[in-house]
Amino acid sequence: MSLIDEVTREFSRLPGIGPRTARRLVHHLLRSSPEEGRRLARALDSLVDRIRPCRICGNHTEEETCAVCLDPKRDRSTVCVVESAFEVESVERTGQFQGLYHVLGGRLSPLDGVGPEDLRIEELLRRARDGDGEVREAILATNPSVEGEATAVYLETILRAEGVRVTRLARGIPVGSDLEYVDGSTLAQALAGRREM
Amino acid sequence: MRLAQLVLRSFRNLVDDALEFPPEGVAVVGPNAQGKSNLLEAIYYLEVLRSFRGAPDRDLVRFGGDVFRLQGRVVTAENDAPFQGGRPERTVAAAWQRSGGRKKVTLDDVETERLGDGVGHVCAVLFTPADLALVDDGPHVRRRYLDIVLSLSEPGYMAALQRYRQVLSQRNAALKAGGHSPQTHAWEPLLVDAGSRVTVFRSRWIDTMAASFSRIHEEISGGTGARMTLDSGIPGLPEGQLELEGVSEALEVALREARDRDVRLGTTTVGPHRDELLLLLAPGEGAQDVRRFGSGGQRRSVALGLRLLEAETIRRRRGREPLLLMDDVFAELDEARSMRLLDLLHRTAVGQVILTAPRKAEIRFRQEGIERWGIRDGRILR
Numbered sequence: 018m019s020l021i022d023e024v025t026r027e028f029s030r031l032p033g034i035g036p037r038t039a040r041r042l043v044h045h046l047l048r049s050s051p052e053e054g055r056r057l058a059r060a061l062d063s064l065v066d067r068i069r070p071c072r073i074c075g076n077h078t079e080e081e082t083c084a085v086c087l088d089p090k091r092d093r094s095t096v097c098v099v100e101s102a103f104e105v106e107s108v109e110r111t112g113q114f115q116g117l118y119h120v121l122g123g124r125l126s127p128l129d130g131v132g133p134e135d136l137r138i139e140e141l142l143r144r145a146r147d148g149d150g151e152v153r154e155a156i157l158a159t160n161p162s163v164e165g166e167a168t169a170v171y172l173e174t175i176l177r178a179e180g181v182r183v184t185r186l187a188r189g190i191p192v193g194s195d196l197e198y199v200d201g202s203t204l205a206q207a208l209a210g211r212r213e214m
Numbered sequence: 215m216r217l218a219q220l221v222l223r224s225f226r227n228l229v230d231d232a233l234e235f236p237p238e239g240v241a242v243v244g245p246n247a248q249g250k251s252n253l254l255e256a257i258y259y260l261e262v263l264r265s266f267r268g269a270p271d272r273d274l275v276r277f278g279g280d281v282f283r284l285q286g287r288v289v290t291a292e293n294d295a296p297f298q299g300g301r302p303e304r305t306v307a308a309a310w311q312r313s314g315g316r317k318k319v320t321l322d323d324v325e326t327e328r329l330g331d332g333v334g335h336v337c338a339v340l341f342t343p344a345d346l347a348l349v350d351d352g353p354h355v356r357r358r359y360l361d362i363v364l365s366l367s368e369p370g371y372m373a374a375l376q377r378y379r380q381v382l383s384q385r386n387a388a389l390k391a392g393g394h395s396p397q398t399h400a401w402e403p404l405l406v407d408a409g410s411r412v413t414v415f416r417s418r419w420i421d422t423m424a425a426s427f428s429r430i431h432e433e434i435s436g437g438t439g440a441r442m443t444l445d446s447g448i449p450g451l452p453e454g455q456l457e458l459e460g461v462s463e464a465l466e467v468a469l470r471e472a473r474d475r476d477v478r479l480g481t482t483t484v485g486p487h488r489d490e491l492l493l494l495l496a497p498g499e500g501a502q503d504v505r506r507f508g509s510g511g512q513r514r515s516v517a518l519g520l521r522l523l524e525a526e527t528i529r530r531r532r533g534r535e536p537l538l539l540m541d542d543v544f545a546e547l548d549e550a551r552s553m554r555l556l557d558l559l560h561r562t563a564v565g566q567v568i569l570t571a572p573r574k575a576e577i578r579f580r581q582e583g584i585e586r587w588g589i590r591d592g593r594i595l596r
Contacts, residue, residue, distance in 0.1 A: 126384065127388040127390075127391050127397075132397060166404055167381075168400070170400040174399075174400065201370050202370065
């Protein structure tokens, strides 16, 4: 395999990048100044070298502990449980959440051989137990997929046993969307979860 | 509802063509192995987006080709419900490409977001001699019949069914990997949620259609009625009309009670995946399972009855007169049953009919009223 083919293949393994886009990226890099390619290579190199999971919550960080966990202004009694660090970013962007996070690193999926021992669940329990009752509420923010829901059910069972209040993100109609275009099952769930006005 | 035009590209042995169908329908007459069933397969593909013979898409591409494409223009009849936006017609197209194995479905030239959004727009019901398997084969064929009829008539059914199947395979994998544990039990609330919705959809349809089923069978058989009931895969269901809440509770309890056995067997033993659609001869006391006790003629009548019931469902739930596709169905019926079936069709099926027969003499339905086309080596002669 030629070097060009090899790099093209590496690009096309990335999510959202098909073989055509991958080829375009490679040819773009070859056309640009050598410095552009080197800068990308260096950035990727340090990304994989320096980013690691936070020792407390599992979020991405360059230090031992992430900025959220270190921030004294955050509310330590509430922990938002997410599947991956990607979702930490999403929740942070809302600017509406002042608590801490816990990143599971995946979700239960027996078909793929993923059980509780493969996720950072033991760490979550330890946070609930060892914090001297500091963690009072766990907000389960796993995805609304079948696997995300089952993970939430499982976490609810074991967290409640620790005396933690367990809540789940509400489901419903996306803000700014038109009812006409909302799919049936989403609408059905939004109806079931309707609120008194 | 009627099919006004069908455009064929590289489908099976059929020659590329744009066929204009007369409003009342057409009889395609020709010897075997010329492509009669392939033509009906093409039309019905646009209804369910797969082959009714269970053939994989790659087998549908003409030998040596890479892509097949089917395009149908359907038009609503006078009393039919219009399409979205009050439009009287719609174009459904489906294409499959061998390289890449991709299927593309469009409605009025816009690609559907999900394949499921593309099914059910032709409102066709297909009758074939192979329908006898609906009665003769195991419970899974009758579950598949329910699944197809309900997916095409009840919004939300297909989504509930797909979710149920996904959770079911996860729980089965969990039973094998984890045995008794909170992570195995975590799948149960999801299974209850999707499974009870599937069960309620099925039982409501059976309840609503049971009287029609009996009447149709009475008319074809010229005597006794027949009964259709759901033998649910959830033990301990409440009697009578099933409500979501009661079914959820029953399924929850059943799953909990089956845990030991399920762990031992490594599979889920209760739930709608174990449903059976029971078909019984003679209403009331002493009713007998058609599958076990029916004669050849009785089993064939019941199978036909299920197809006619499918047509009735389209009329009622979608407000459109179905397009009937009949693949040489009279060949297997005895004379008396054929006559009664014809009589029933004359009275109830007022829409378009596309039928096939090996010889002119075997066109039994609408002999006078419809155009005749020939077929040779995949070329339609009209």
